[in-house]
Amino acid sequence: MHPTLLERLQQQRGYRLTAQRRVVAQVLEGENLHLTADEVLSQAEAMLPEISRATVYSTLQQFVDMGQLLELSLDGRSRRYDPNIDPPHHHLICTECDGVFDVAHNVAAPDAGDGLEIESAQIIYRGRCTDCA
Amino acid sequence: MHPTLLERLQQQRGYRLTAQRRVVAQVLEGENLHLTADEVLSQAEAMLPEISRATVYSTLQQFVDMGQLLELSLDGRSRRYDPNIDPPHHHLICTECDGVFDVAHNVAAPDAGDGLEIESAQIIYRGRCTDCA
DNA sequence: CCGTGGTTTGGACTTTGTCCAAAGTCGGAC
DNA sequence: GTCCGACTTTGGACAAAGTCCAAACCACGG
Ligand SMILES: [Mn+2]
Ligand SMILES: [Mn+2]
Ligand SMILES: [Zn+2]
Ligand SMILES: [Zn+2]
Secondary structure, three states: OOOOHHHHHHOOOOOOOOHHHHHHHHHOOOOOOOEEHHHHHHHHHHHOOOOOHHHHHHHHHHHHHOOOOEEEOOOOOOOEEEOOOOOOEEEEEEOOOOOEEEEEOOOOOOOOOOOOEEEEEEEEEEEEOOOOO | OOOOHHHHHHOOOOOOOOHHHHHHHHHOOOOOOOEEHHHHHHHHHHHOOOOOHHHHHHHHHHHHHOOOOEEEOOOOOOOEEEOOOOOOEEEEEEOOOOOEEEEEOOOOOOOOOOOOEEEEEEEEEEEEOOOOO
């Protein structure tokens, strides 16, 4: 099994793993999970009532900057956070239930034309999930 | 040449093409254009000073619902609007200048596994544009 | 010309995210 | 063990982006 987000954070050096950070990491643990910042906040509050919104936002941003958390902009409303960075995968937004679902990475090699340098590619599929189809 | 957004709107039936709607369509005219709602608003105000923000937002949404305008959620901040629905194409966000650029559609056929029904796929590339590379 | 229904308007409101100064906490130096 | 400095958290103010709504406006058919 791949190491969890919390395990990956524990390996980071020069980084205090505070109660707040642990709680945020715990909330994010799981398969096929794509929570918004406010969803993370309310679940974190259940475990650590005095945690503040600013901390949740800044902690999420730190995890993203450390490369341990993916930030998804799927709908122009709120960003979603995905702890499963490996293996890389894409996402389907169900047009019926609005859910977000992982889709296996089919290695759609970016076309390297035109002199532009592509670093990464993210695919957003729209359609119906297995439950709604 | 492909018909412009305004031309496509004129072919819609049962739909009043008011001054406000014409101005919004005009602002959106052009190649490689990916404006935010507020950018559309300020350019529209230059042509029709009394136009309101609510109208711009609702007009954009109508164009999107009619299938005549693409709505892009590229960065989790503001949505961008793309009048060039044909031919389909994808987008590159330049990590250096933050610009949005069209990328030719390389027909990355969605993998049809798993019983989910894919209607469309949008690819967001990150990298450096031709100017910055 | 009137009535009716679609359209627009301004402003209030909500959601999502950012910023900051003050307070708190941790770990190493002594 | 205590102190210090750096890192972290907090609450609240602020900002950006978008939504909602009642009232006013306008266009068109009858
Ligand atoms: Mn995922
Ligand atoms: Mn485009
Ligand atoms: Zn579904
Ligand atoms: Zn660039």
